[in-house]
Amino acid sequence: xxxxxxxxxVMLFHVVNSDAQQLASPADGKSLVYFVRSTGTxxxxxxxxxxxxxxxxxxxxxxxxxxxxxxxxxxxxxxSENREFVEAELLPDKVYIIEVRPTMxxxxxxxxxxxIGPEDLKGTARMNKIIAKKAPLALADKDFSGEEESLSFFxxxxxxKYTSDKEKGKPIAQLPGSFFHN
Numbered sequence: 001x002x003x004x005x006x007x008x009x010v011m012l013f014h015v016v017n018s019d020a021q022q023l024a025s026p027a028d029g030k031s032l033v034y035f036v037r038s039t040g041t042x043x044x045x046x047x048x049x050x051x052x053x054x055x056x057x058x059x060x061x062x063x064x065x066x067x068x069x070x071x072x073x074x075x076x077x078x079x080s081e082n083r084e085f086v087e088a089e090l091l092p093d094k095v096y097i098i099e100v101r102p103t104m105x106x107x108x109x110x111x112x113x114x115x116i117g118p119e120d121l122k123g124t125a126r127m128n129k130i131i132a133k134k135a136p137l138a139l140a141d142k143d144f145s146g147e148e149e150s151l152s153f154f155x156x157x158x159x160x161k162y163t164s165d166k167e168k169g170k171p172i173a174q175l176p177g178s179f180f181h182n
Contacts, residue, residue: 022132023095023181024066031071031090034097034136035078036064036127041102045109049139050077053155057139064130065137075162076113076175079154081105083161084113086173094180097127115175124181 026032035049040062049056049065052075056067071092077085078100086098099114116123165172 022128025182026068026093026095029071029092030068031092032095033067033069033076033088033090034064034095034127034131035067035076035100036097036130037062037100037102038126038130039102041104041109045080045102047100047102047109047111048079048151050079050155050158051075053159055151055155057137057142059137059139062130063134063137065139068140077158077162078111078113079158081108081110083158084111084173085162085165086113086115086175088115088175089177090175091177091180093182094177095182096175096179097124097181098175099123099127113173115173115179116181117179118181 023034024032037047037059046058046060048058049067051067051069057065059065069090071090071094074088074090075085076088076098077083080102082105088096090096097116099116101112101114102109103112104110114123116127118124162172
């Protein structure tokens with residue numbers, strides 16, 4: 001029985017590590033964050049992605065994109081029917097994964113964010129399976145300047161919501177520097 005347990009652990013470790021090799025590496029001194037939409041629930045609903053007051057883009061369906069940024073503190077947030085926030089402390093030359101999980105909303109799909117730590121073998125394997133199946137969306141290649149201008153009021157309200165949630169002591173997901181996957 002003990003040998004079976006060890007065998008299963010070794011195989012799981014091998015699967016997770018072999019999938020992890022498919023993650024890209026950031027440019028020198030930069031950080032990479034994978035935003036992985038993990039289920040087809042609410043597949044037609046676009047979620048909008050932000051880094052603080054910077055609009056990163058939007059997409060729908062089971063997919064992902066990779067965001068390269070400077071290391072340090074970031075406030076990532078995603079919106080649909082609701083707004084969900086992650087406070088991140090990114091290290092240089094490291095890769096991070098945030099699961100973007102659609103949930104049932106009152107009118108359309110809502111969103112929840114889950115930073116995936118390296119010790120979360122099941123979550124890491126699930127995200128890597130999605131990443132291995134297709135290339136990332138190229139949101140960085142799209143020109144969102146027109147949308148960003150029309151979203152200025154929306155962004156301002158999102159930042160006010162974050163401040164309000166912090167003041168009320170609402171829990172905000174954390175992505176510590178130690179959650180890297182490379």
